[in-house]
Amino acid sequence: MKGRVLLLGIGMLTACTSVTGVNSRQDGHLSVTSRARWDFVSWNHVRSASLKEAQAYCHKRKKEMHAIQVHSEGLRGVTSQTVEVIFDCI
Template structure:
């Protein structure tokens, strides 16, 4: 029973964020943006979703993630939160 509750909780958190596809920038770095769908989602969860997408992208290329910068906007409970992860796969 605890396993089902945990799975449900993780599923709900995953539904709380959206993540864009990985895009390349003019400076040669890659970028991905994650957004909270609800105002009550924590900044850490939004950041983790973006980093996870970046890490998955690099792993598919058999490379490692190197984070260049992380930018955030928004305030929990007031405005929607957005996190942009700028990274390289090396």
């Protein structure tokens, strides 16, 4: 029973964050952006979603992800939270 509750909680948090696909930037780096769909989602969860997407992208190419910059906007419970991760696959 505890396992089901845990899975439900993880599923709800995952559904509360949207992540864009990986985009190429003009400066040669890559970027991915995640957004909280609900005000109660923590900034850390939104940031983690972007980092995981960037790591998965590089892993598919058999490379390591190297974060260049992490930009964030918004305030929990006040405005929607957005996190952009700029990275390279090395």
